[in-house]
Amino acid sequence: MIIGGGPGGYEAALVAGHLGAEVTLLERRGIGGAAVLTDVVPSKTLIATADVLGVVADSAELGIRDADSATSPAAGSLTVDLDAANRRVRGLAHAQSEDIAASVREAGVRILEATGRLRGPDRVEAVGENGEVLETIDADVVLLAVGATPRQLADSPADGKRILTWTQLYHLTQLPEHLIVVGSGVTGAEFASAYRSLGSEVTLVSSRDQVLPGSDTDAADVLENVFARRGVRLKARSRAAGARVEGDGVVVTLQSGEEIRGSHVLMAIGAVPATDGLGLEEAGIRLRPSGHVETDRVSRTSVRGVYAAGDCTGVNPLASVAAMQGRIAMHHALGEAVSPLIAAQISSAIFTSPEIATVGCSEQDVREGRIDARVLTKPLGTNPRAKMQGISDGFVKLMVRHGSHVVAGAVVVAPRASELIMPFALAVTHRLTAEQLASTFTVYPSLSGSLSEVARQALWGD
């Protein structure tokens, strides 16, 4: 029994189905989960539109001019039809959900549209829309992959029109004139970046000194500089206390008492695990105080036969991690060889402009003595391809272990950094050395040339 059809659940269902298990996947909304319907797929699809406008806005240096006015194609000379863009977003998400459902069925998995609830560790109730129990299913193995939902301010719930969570953005038909983004974590930063490129005025409210708390500080610096240049207004060290609709706009009140006025506000203040009312505690499954399910590195919960994967576990909230946890759970449960999840090998990206991608250990791990490594950095501005393309923001950073020169971690800040990180992910996972990276041919000219160049720096004295 798998409860939840996001990447944690559907990837597990595919594995279990292909291994010959009898599998029922319970999903109450749509296969693909939040990842496909409201989070990853829609956000990255909208960002694809924003990226085009961003590139055009920065193209004056390359000799591009507006055909009508012969001026630079500054942001604003092109506009977005947000209704059309959002229809594309929703259509693509829906199609992706259907594709996944088809492949899950093909693997022999039964999909049941219902809400799942435990009745003990090995019995699941499938509950219909009106609270009626549709089926009670006994299971040898249960996987919880119920994900998380957007956190909201208690006194200012989203209305879906002007006070929005990220799941509600794709029904906007007109570009917000002035979007206030509350929260400068990954989600807040991505939407602030995208909506600015789309042409909205953007104010980003951040409770911290720097955007992207917990990320590489040099990367956050680059992003803050780009935000400042592009006109994103940053309200640092400011906590939102509430938001209200006033006339045809919104007012966000900060804890300092200051008020910010805009046309819309996006609440990007984190997510809450969807573990309430699932019958977990009654089944003896240990939860953390945050409500996340406690798991080990092979996705086992505190109760034998019950596994958990994805955002409900509080391990890195990424679709790729959810999928890996789900696959690991099924391999373990069905007696296959299994490699535990290794957090130090996870690669991830923040889809701002420029993108920020990381893998392995951080510079902070080195500075605080957790990893004995050198930190090598190469600014992207010196890369010949970057110069040709008019790219000046960004860098490549490599953490290389002293002595062995094994690559322990990396950061890439660049357009398409999400693609450029792969060689470093390969190096971290397979313990390749800086020498091996440095002696690999790269195309000339290419941004990836900087990847081997930074590795070459490791060979110059230790």
Ligand SMILES: Cc1cc2nc3c(=O)[nH]c(=O)nc-3n(C[C@H](O)[C@H](O)[C@H](O)COP(=O)(O)OP(=O)(O)OC[C@H]3O[C@@H](n4cnc5c(N)ncnc54)[C@H](O)[C@@H]3O)c2cc1C
């Ligand atoms: C805006 C945004 C952008 C993101 N972008 C990225 C990205 O680019 N890359 C990346 O790797 N990650 C990204 N993430 C994170 C990613 O979306 C999550 O890590 C991922 O969705 C987690 O997958 P999951 O399977 O745990 O849960 P989900 O995708 O949330 O799926 C859980 C499913 O369980 C269902 N469910 C819940 N309770 C029950 C129940 N009782 N019975 C039946 N069904 C139930 C829900 O309806 C839902 O469909 C992003 C997140 C956000 C918010």
